[in-house]
Amino acid sequence: ETGVTQSPTHLIKTRGQQVTLRCSSQSGHNTVSWYQQALGQGPQFIFQYYREEENGRGNFPPRFSGLQFPNYSSELNVNALELDDSALYLCASSLFGGGEETQYFGPGTRLLVL
Amino acid sequence: GQQLNQSPQSMFIQEGEDVSMNCTSSSIFNTWLWYKQDPGEGPVLLIALYKAGELTSNGRLTAQFGITRKDSFLNISASIPSDVGIYFCAGRRQGGSEKLVFGKGTKLTVNP
Numbered sequence: 001e002t003g004v005t006q007s008p009t010h011l012i013k014t015r016g017q018q019v020t021l022r023c024s025s026q027s028g029h030n031t032v033s034w035y036q037q038a039l040g041q042g043p044q045f046i047f048q049y050y051r052e053e054e055n056g057r058g059n060f061p062p063r064f065s066g067l068q069f070p071n072y073s074s075e076l077n078v079n080a081l082e083l084d085d086s087a088l089y090l091c092a093s094s095l096f097g098g099g100e101e102t103q104y105f106g107p108g109t110r111l112l113v114l
Numbered sequence: 115g116q117q118l119n120q121s122p123q124s125m126f127i128q129e130g131e132d133v134s135m136n137c138t139s140s141s142i143f144n145t146w147l148w149y150k151q152d153p154g155e156g157p158v159l160l161i162a163l164y165k166a167g168e169l170t171s172n173g174r175l176t177a178q179f180g181i182t183r184k185d186s187f188l189n190i191s192a193s194i195p196s197d198v199g200i201y202f203c204a205g206r207r208q209g210g211s212e213k214l215v216f217g218k219g220t221k222l223t224v225n226p
Contacts, residue, residue: 002158033213042117042202042216043157056213090156092214102147103214105156 002026004093004106012112013081021076021109025093031055032074033103034066037088049074050096086113120203120217127193128225135220136187137203145206146179146186147214152199160201161188193224 003026013019025032031050035043045058049068063079088110092103120137145164149157161172163179170177176189186203200221204214
């Protein structure tokens with residue numbers, strides 16, 4: 001196990017609703033990255049948080065937002081949910097500035113938008 | 115979004131056979147990673163490569179960082195049933211944030 005935890009494990013929402021997903025990083029890690037993995041695809045980078053600020057963003061609209069807390073845990077918020085937002089959402093923690101910065105993934109939250 | 119070119123998409127092999135899969139890109143990466151993902155789980159890191167030309171082993175797994183920095187391969191020797199899963203390559207570019215760019219995965223099936 002990586003020590004990265006995510007909650008909830010599964011979630012069902014309807015179009016237009018809002019959702020908050022949570023991630024606890026591995027002990028000693030200071031950076032959290034979020035990825036979206038559609039069925040049959042590799043993970044796609046959403047954004048990364050370091051020192052409680054966004055530190056890089058992929059090609060996702062502003063309705064995808066996040067937070068990082070002083071204990072390095074993080075939230076991913078998605079507003080105005082669309083059917084295409086149905087996916088596995090993965091968070092990965094790493095130690096930024098530690099040299100060989102390898103990302104370790106949590107088990108993911110599977111979101112279904114109806 | 116951008117993804118690496120990973121091949122093959124799927125493989126069906128007999129237990130005991132060796133497996134090879136690779137990943138290519140039109141861009142240079144300074145880190146290559148190989149992950150395995152089981153159904154309902156997040157990707158688990160298998161091997162990390164940080165230098166061009168580097169060849170690294172982890173048990174029956176061997177991976178290499180291509181000299182051009184635009185490709186990597188993963189070999190699995192003497193496959194066993196628990197090797198079943200989806201294998202992803204991921205690359206990280208020089209500079210910028212730490213975002214990883216992933217391939218679409220290679221689905222491996224091992225017949226006992």
